Amino acid sequence: MAGTEHPSRRDNVYVVITTYNRAGYLEALLESIRALRPAPRGVVVVDNASTDATASVIAAARDACAALPVPLPVIHHRLERNVGGAGGFSAGVARALQEGAAWMWLMDDDVTAVPGAIGAFGPWMEKYDALVGRRYDADGEPFFWQHRFSTFLGFPLPVVGDVFKHTNEFPTNVGCFEGMLVHADAVVAVGLPDPRFFITWDDAVYGWQVSLTRPVMYVNEFVLHKVRRQRSLDLKFRHLNDSSDLSRFYVMRNRGLVAHYLRAHGAFNPVGFALGTLLTAAKEFFRLAAVEKTVHGTAELWKGWRESRTILADPAWEPMPPLTPGTPPSHHPEQK
Known part of the structure; x- marks a missing residue:
């Protein structure tokens, strides 16, 4: 019309x-x-x-x-x-x-x-x-x-x-x-x-x-x-910014969730993922030493890695489900 x-x-x-x-x-x-x-x-x-x-x-x-x-x-x-x-x-x-x-x-x-x-x-x-x-x-x-x-x-x-x-x-x-x-x-x-x-x-x-x-x-x-x-270090191909103990904990802890998502999509390689976890830890150690000029915070990396192993071993873990088209999701349970 x-x-x-x-x-x-x-x-x-x-x-x-x-x-x-x-x-x-x-x-x-x-x-x-x-x-x-x-x-x-x-x-x-x-x-x-x-x-x-x-x-x-x-x-x-x-x-x-x-x-x-x-x-x-x-x-x-x-x-x-x-x-x-x-x-x-x-x-x-x-x-x-x-x-x-x-x-x-x-x-x-x-x-x-x-x-x-x-x-x-x-x-x-x-x-x-x-x-x-x-x-x-x-x-x-x-x-x-x-x-x-x-x-x-x-x-x-x-x-x-x-x-x-x-x-x-x-x-x-x-x-x-x-x-x-x-x-x-x-x-x-x-x-x-x-x-x-x-x-x-x-x-x-x-x-x-x-x-x-x-x-x-x-x-x-x-x-x-x-x-x-933020404090940062110019590595030419990228900038590396400072972080926090909270971020250090979760960057290692959440490797367990990353692994679960890779598994859910048939893309998990245990050898490659272990190498990726080492790279993650190495990056955070380098960030501490080169950007933040300290070694304090390494305990949070270790703590996070230990928790990642617990998450990875959870047999009941499921990914977030897709939504139903045309049906808005319900309010988040934490909403006031």
Whole structure:
């Protein structure tokens, strides 16, 4: 029928943010989202039981976005306890799907959005269901992120060189929840992000699972600024940032979950995976010595590895299930 408007595949984008006790960073991020043109359809802020001014920051952003010429809904999805980035994104994706999102743009709280980011994604949204855009670091320089996941090692390997020298899209098989844009169809096929990871490895494994059924594309458009400064070491082919004892524990502990996902998809090689675990530990030892100038933290690596063995030995473990098309998932059990 003449004059009938058809929804674009670029429409209905929800921004999904996971935050915990970073009210200052969150305020800057929400201000940048308010300036996005074209604008998203809505914003879901998953609050991991923050104890700082997070609630008031979200309330102020909700009021400011409601006053826009086209109001932008800001949903405060508060959890009863801190379930980490993985649990936060699991809850946030579920909530966005309940709100009717076609696309979910996932991000941590320590970034800001480039004003034209959603429009920049547009051409690729017509072709693909999973996209990762480029980021600037805290100094305004390109942030290194170009990897491919080795199933033999169970480990993401950096891809050296300029992957955009001859093209503006680079096919990968990993995800990054600091800026990954994922379509609801991909989420239905894979299921929600796995909250059992808490932090670390969750996005890499999720992107790999998506890549088993459809392309995951790293695209030559800068869409985010990283604003939190970290100590780092320039290795020429990548930057190695500082970490924390919590991250050190989970980077080793979650090897057990990575192994289970590889097994679930018939891609687990015990020899290669053991080598990948050694590489993971070596990388963390090097990070401690070269970036953080200490040896404190090695106990957390050892503790995490021991727990990974317990996880790996669990005969009842099951991967996150795919979703039922057309049926939004129920609210995350930690929702308040």
